Amino acid sequence: MAQVQKNFGSHKALKGVDLEVREGEFFTLLGPSGCGKTTLLRIIAGLELPDSGHVFLGGRDITRLPAAKRQVNTVFQSYALFPHLNTFENVAFGLKARQTENSEVRRRVGEKLEMMSLGGLERRYPHQLSGGQKQRVALARALVNEPDILLLDEPMSALDAHLRAQVQEELRRLQRELKQTFILVTHDQDEAMVVSDRLAVMRDGLVEQVGEPREVYSKPRNQFVAEFLGAANIIAARRDGGRVMTSLGSFDLSAAPQWDEGRLAIRPERILLGQAPAGDPNWIQAKVSEAIYRGQSLDVWLAPAQGPADDYRLRVRTQSKEPLRPGDQVSLFFPPEDLVALDHA
């Protein structure tokens, strides 16, 4: 069991972070730029010292252990391949620095190059490789050392969108096969959803929520998480007995809110379009103001019959095959289990 825990204060980059990453899982640190996720990664790598707090690896305190003595390897954002070394020498770097026997180096490097489909490129120098190839060399260079944790610092940011989607799936498959612990840093929520077993959403040096992608997406703890992980409709609300009153109407929730006054969130694809008499619980009337056809779905902006402001729009994503035109009147259903009461933070 690899336990990584951290708390530290003083420095503003990270204001006391507690995290536990389990052995063999694909964990993602997700957040906007400047949230401290890269700093956290560098602390795990040993490239930065925390001002306070501790890092544990498998029960051992490694906070002050230099990077060169940690069984942790990193895939850097710009890959940081040694320009004067060819592919083979780059991948062999870590093994050679640890005085591994030559035959062993050849065997293990060959194995990893094979695994990464880099066979035949051994003699190429980094500047003779494409972006995707460089990335695979960087991965091979880290993995060949069989680290306890593989750290990935936004490794996909330099690839074009098409290649990125592919690499994400491959990275996930690779991690499943190797059963090694991977920690990825990214600001791309789709990427985090695709690859992670669990993820941590970070903001301003704090962890906002940790959990499986499904859980964090469908039950965001607060407005930041709700809006950072995909789109969300946010509605101000007030508790009234067993129900919740909003300017749109009153709603039943499957999980009652902890507060008397706060906010609700619902994902655009969870709101259902249909026909029902006005006044039924969780049904409201609205008028289509804009409909955007996106191929796999139809995004509709709706003006509710009564709302907090004249320009308040609800966002609904539907699979409806019927065309919707601006001005059409529709009824909307808010399923009680999909309405999430948000914390104030």
Next chain:
Amino acid sequence: MTPGQNQPPEKQTPAHGGPPLMKPSPGEEPGPGLVTWYGGIHRQRDLRLKGSALLGPGLAWLLIFLAIPCSGLVILSFARRGDFGDIHWIWNLDNYKRLLGYGLFGWTPDHLIILGRSLLVGLVSTLICILLAYPLTFYIATRPPKTRNWLLLLLVVPFWTNVVVRTYGWLLVLSPQLPPARIAAFFGFIETGAPLFPGSFATYLGLVSTFLPFMALPLYSSLERLDWELLEAARDLYASRWQVFTQAILPQTRPGLTVGVIVTFIPAMAMFVVTDLLGGARYMLIGNLIQNQFSTSRDWPFGAALCLALMALTMIGLMLYRRWGDPRDKNEKSGGAAP
């Protein structure tokens, strides 16, 4: 994972395996303005006319100030000194024989020793400069930008003073009355009341202090653009401090180091002012010897032969350095330019 299987063909680099032959970068291409002003070069004739017009001044400079004087030296070196320091145009190899030690009184190694000593002094002072310049420039390059400029200014300030004046300054500093000589005397390195010159210590002090900026400035320009992520990658891959230096810092700073070595080694080999004042009689270097031939001895032909010997020696030194340099240097340089 098998990343290659269902992947679009990635952009391939040239099949010859070497770096791309031509690598146009945004900075290299002449802007349309320049082409309009100067006219494009499309035909062989344009190239000959307009190209030579551009090359002309540089070539003329080299011809007048390098090729002609050097040819003069070569011719002169085969002539003979007259009795009154004049030049007799009698072609012979006497100067070179004398250089190798064959004189009126049989063979002596004197001149060869001076040549060897010059080579050694040049190499050692270059080496000391490298050892001092790395930590110095590393320190400067890691300061905040404003501090950096101040420190660089301090490094360059000595340039504003003539080397003769600076060397006399050292004579003063090393004089018997001042702390350096007193401390040295206290520990028994020199006799009490003696100055710290002449000698090898004073010579190297003078040479290193003169040439350190020549080494430090080009090295700084390389260190300033250092890719720190490579250092971190090396640390991450278990490299020791020494390995971080040889694998991550040295390859990145080699262009600056090369320039530094060239601009330090060549003048250090030929330096005569510093060695004259601080080295004393024991430290006769080839620079002093040449100076003597052209001034006191008035033996210009022999002086010319010595000059050529010095040039040859310098070339050998630089060739050795190139040999030591990584044979994959070219790969490296084009690699550094890749995005």
